[in-house]
Amino acid sequence: MEEHHRRNQILTVIAVGIGLLFLYGAQEYATSYQIRILNNCALFVILAASYNLINGVTGQFSLEPNAFVAIGAYTSALLTLTPAEKQLSFIIEPIMWPLGVLHAPFFISLLAAGVVTAFVGFLMGFPVFRVRGDYLAIVTLGFGEVVRVVANNTQTITNGPLGLKGIAPHTNLWWSWGIAIITVFFIARLVRSSFGRAMKAVKYDETAAEAVGINAFWHKMLAFTTSAFFEGVGGGILAHLITTISPTLFTFFLTFNLLIMIVVGGLGSTTGACIAAIIVTFGGEYLRFVEEPINFWFIHIPAIPGMRMVIFSIILILMMIFARNGIMGTKEFSWNWVLNKIKPVKIFLRKKP
Amino acid sequence: MEPTVFAQQLINGISLGSLYGLIAIGYTMVYGILRLINFAHGDVMMMGCFFAFYGIMMFSLPWWASFIIALVLTGLLGVLIDRGAYRPVRNAPRISALITAIGVSFLLENAGLVVFGGRQKAFYRPEIFSEVHTIGGVRFLELLIWVPIITLLILAVILFIIYKTKVGRAMRCISHDMETTRLMGVDVNRVIAITFAVGSVAAAAGGIMWAMRYPQINPLMGIIPGLKAFVAAVLGGIGNVAGAMIGGLLLGLAEILLVAIRPDLSGYRDAIAFAILILILIFRPTGLMGEKLPE
Numbered sequence: 240m241e242e243h244h245r246r247n248q249i250l251t252v253i254a255v256g257i258g259l260l261f262l263y264g265a266q267e268y269a270t271s272y273q274i275r276i277l278n279n280c281a282l283f284v285i286l287a288a289s290y291n292l293i294n295g296v297t298g299q300f301s302l303e304p305n306a307f308v309a310i311g312a313y314t315s316a317l318l319t320l321t322p323a324e325k326q327l328s329f330i331i332e333p334i335m336w337p338l339g340v341l342h343a344p345f346f347i348s349l350l351a352a353g354v355v356t357a358f359v360g361f362l363m364g365f366p367v368f369r370v371r372g373d374y375l376a377i378v379t380l381g382f383g384e385v386v387r388v389v390a391n392n393t394q395t396i397t398n399g400p401l402g403l404k405g406i407a408p409h410t411n412l413w414w415s416w417g418i419a420i421i422t423v424f425f426i427a428r429l430v431r432s433s434f435g436r437a438m439k440a441v442k443y444d445e446t447a448a449e450a451v452g453i454n455a456f457w458h459k460m461l462a463f464t465t466s467a468f469f470e471g472v473g474g475g476i477l478a479h480l481i482t483t484i485s486p487t488l489f490t491f492f493l494t495f496n497l498l499i500m501i502v503v504g505g506l507g508s509t510t511g512a513c514i515a516a517i518i519v520t521f522g523g524e525y526l527r528f529v530e531e532p533i534n535f536w537f538i539h540i541p542a543i544p545g546m547r548m549v550i551f552s553i554i555l556i557l558m559m560i561f562a563r564n565g566i567m568g569t570k571e572f573s574w575n576w577v578l579n580k581i582k583p584v585k586i587f588l589r590k591k592p
Numbered sequence: 593m594e595p596t597v598f599a600q601q602l603i604n605g606i607s608l609g610s611l612y613g614l615i616a617i618g619y620t621m622v623y624g625i626l627r628l629i630n631f632a633h634g635d636v637m638m639m640g641c642f643f644a645f646y647g648i649m650m651f652s653l654p655w656w657a658s659f660i661i662a663l664v665l666t667g668l669l670g671v672l673i674d675r676g677a678y679r680p681v682r683n684a685p686r687i688s689a690l691i692t693a694i695g696v697s698f699l700l701e702n703a704g705l706v707v708f709g710g711r712q713k714a715f716y717r718p719e720i721f722s723e724v725h726t727i728g729g730v731r732f733l734e735l736l737i738w739v740p741i742i743t744l745l746i747l748a749v750i751l752f753i754i755y756k757t758k759v760g761r762a763m764r765c766i767s768h769d770m771e772t773t774r775l776m777g778v779d780v781n782r783v784i785a786i787t788f789a790v791g792s793v794a795a796a797a798g799g800i801m802w803a804m805r806y807p808q809i810n811p812l813m814g815i816i817p818g819l820k821a822f823v824a825a826v827l828g829g830i831g832n833v834a835g836a837m838i839g840g841l842l843l844g845l846a847e848i849l850l851v852a853i854r855p856d857l858s859g860y861r862d863a864i865a866f867a868i869l870i871l872i873l874i875f876r877p878t879g880l881m882g883e884k885l886p887e
Contacts, residue, residue, distance in 0.1 A: 300687050370873050373629045373690060377822060378873060381866030384819065392859035491815075495698055502691060545705040552699035559692040560680040 247574040281415035283516035287500040289469035295507035297462040298442025301379035306386035309489035311352035311474025318348035335395040345409040349475040356471025390486040402485025410480040511567030596729040601852040607736040609844020610743035613837035614798030615821035618791025624767045624831030631693040634818015635700035640666035640796025641803040670792025704811025715803040823865040829879030
């Protein structure tokens, strides 16, 4: 059991409260561009924390989040679009029967997105967890491609390459950050529970874990399905944030972004993943200057679109060579650590007079 | 299906399959030695195409000279990638190496987008390959005859290197036990560099033929062929060079024939390879010719 459990809980509540006040301020006074970045941060916190559960905590290196996000985004968008809107956008072939008339409020659609994605993840777990290591990476990568190809071709469900347009912009700061906070709390609790300890055991030595009676397969499935659930919900948030989705949105590129986040945060640290999600999202915005023309005295560099991804790739390679543990390693953020850092300062201040 | 149509599709399938096989050789050699999926391999192939493209377009070299220079440059690129990115993580956990490989792949794609631009470029197809023949109602490009022949030649050379030369023996030793090989006084890093060079040259040869076949290139062209070539390598049994070629041929034929039989499924063409991959891993994880078990 953690030391000073009660105190830490209170500190967490206070921190969340301050965060919510900050969000309220942002909602009132920030520009729409700033709000958009904050929404993106929340979205990536959701996705990175859940991706880290399977990749970092359970150590099963997989590359499928783009598929899960796609399934979640399509599910929730198909539910919140009204039947009339759906009839309008499905111009090549009419929409399949039950989907055309279904309609649900935003929250229900998010839940449905999570449940449907978790179910797909559950079914997919049976074949993919027959393999490990590099093979798992390739199979899950292939699964991501398959989902994209299917989304491109099932005209009567996803409207094919045309995608879905005119999705209501339900996602605001309250929704995105609210769900981000719930996701992080749930995953952090799961990681600290006996299930989470079993997952870590599977990561470090699967054979040894099996020997002490941990069923590796079902713990992988638990991590994978949970991760799928939250990635699906994140997909719903994404769909209602950008209001237009099409299969090209869900390429491996999305997975790559998440991979950078969990690597920067430290594979295996939920709080690290959250911190890195925020840093990378802001960093990506900050780095926009490298894609604009630069005039520095007499040096003129023309605009270079695409330069940011080059920088991100180099960062990823350098992290792997020089800083494999990322920001947090496998440690978690804890109040005890913060307070211990502050303690010498306090003592110093007290001595002074 | 009519016999002529079948013959036509057979030719298409064999030429496509040979290209998958050529690219798969690089995967299988690197995996056999380092147990590393070189994610960047498809992008190395793309770089080979661009080297050839710029050799012809910018330096106005004759096509054969440009192709040879492109092969050499791509081989050097492979060595450079190994030296710069993979060697520093050689003793790290396998996942780190895998993430590095993904990073290299993205670096090549995005650097390609920045340097070459994202637009499709038309690739030069030499006249001697451009002739269209008609035999018994089957129409095909001269190139399609050359692709399997060149592929077999390259395969023969690589098999010779692996089984008849000293370097090849070192490669086979490293794939069994790297540490012991090092103790025997073999310069392991040099052998690995040579492996990367050979694999990259094969990929570049495959890429250049690919570019002549579908005469368009762009910086993202390597992704899908790269993934499918990996599937071909697994299908043939990873670590087995001849198996990679057979896997490539089977995959190419499966793709072309399935689409020929069921044209309504043509949209799913890119998904076939992964469906096959999942089936192999479930029913025969060692591949058709492999002996090694996946971890």
